[in-house]
Amino acid sequence: MILCSAGRVRQALERGLILLCLTRALGAQAAPAPADPIPPRDTLTITSRAIGEARRINVHVPSGYATSTARFPVLYMPDGGLDEDFPHVVNTVDSLIALGVIRPVIVVGIPNTERRRDLTGPTRVHSDSAIAPRVGGSDAFRRFIRDELMPVVQQRYRTTGERAIVGESLAGLFIVETFFLAPEMFDTYIALDPSLWWNRQALVNSAPELLKERNGQSTLFLATSDEKGIVKPTEQLVEALKANAPAGVHWSYEPMPAEGHGTIYHPAALKAFRALFKPAPKSP
Numbered sequence: 001m002i003l004c005s006a007g008r009v010r011q012a013l014e015r016g017l018i019l020l021c022l023t024r025a026l027g028a029q030a031a032p033a034p035a036d037p038i039p040p041r042d043t044l045t046i047t048s049r050a051i052g053e054a055r056r057i058n059v060h061v062p063s064g065y066a067t068s069t070a071r072f073p074v075l076y077m078p079d080g081g082l083d084e085d086f087p088h089v090v091n092t093v094d095s096l097i098a099l100g101v102i103r104p105v106i107v108v109g110i111p112n113t114e115r116r117r118d119l120t121g122p123t124r125v126h127s128d129s130a131i132a133p134r135v136g137g138s139d140a141f142r143r144f145i146r147d148e149l150m151p152v153v154q155q156r157y158r159t160t161g162e163r164a165i166v167g168e169s170l171a172g173l174f175i176v177e178t179f180f181l182a183p184e185m186f187d188t189y190i191a192l193d194p195s196l197w198w199n200r201q202a203l204v205n206s207a208p209e210l211l212k213e214r215n216g217q218s219t220l221f222l223a224t225s226d227e228k229g230i231v232k233p234t235e236q237l238v239e240a241l242k243a244n245a246p247a248g249v250h251w252s253y254e255p256m257p258a259e260g261h262g263t264i265y266h267p268a269a270l271k272a273f274r275a276l277f278k279p280a281p282k283s284p
Helices: 006-029 086-099 138-156 170-181 198-205 207-212 228-244 265-276
Strands: 042-048 053-060 072-078 106-110 159-168 188-192 218-224 249-255
Touching: 042 138, 053 086, 053 138, 072 086, 072 138, 072 170, 086 106, 086 265, 106 138, 138 159, 138 170, 159 170, 159 265, 170 188, 170 198, 170 207, 170 218, 188 265, 198 207, 198 228, 207 228, 218 228, 218 265, 228 249, 249 265
Parallel strands: 072 106, 072 159, 159 188, 188 218, 218 249
Antiparallel strands: 042 053, 053 106
């Protein structure tokens, strides 16, 4: 048996995370990264009136949950299927918890049924409507999360009042839309390469007025890759935040031009989680 010090374990975990991000960022120039292992999870089914269908939910609790009495923040994520982003988000979160650089969180993954329907708002642009048989269902999807999913999670698991949400591309669009239209739903919003071009950037164009109406506290983390069609509207949103964000809105923007749309999730989520889920200071 080989025994490792805590310091060596920490270094090994850090190297593993860095190598994973580098391998995926290099894409075809690097050996294929191994698939993320499927994490342990509970699987729930909620019959939703808001969207008129049954939805499966994946819930991962932090190590030691069963033997503790502690309560934990909850990180929600669209694209939360086992063949979607749930495994790599959970494995990233668990690695960071093991390193002691973030506090333990519960991860709730929402697998897709009709992704483009659920994650988009209304649009008047024909090319937007053409991407799927049905679009524009974000309000119903938001009601499902707020009125049907969150109460179940709060009832079944030991949670604090702190809620966060993370997603990329159209999920990033949904997160920014929710940040503006239902700001009380989450404390922390993490939008990676958000598709803010939707409906001719209507959400970005209305941001100055929406920000002036804001009350309360919330945090928004934005990150973009090298996708010009995404970078430009995100930068316009950043300018609106600079000029109009009230004191209670905390935000940050991470341009990551070395990443592509297909590689940004891992390194950007790593940055966001480390910045936003820091452990509570230890008592002297």
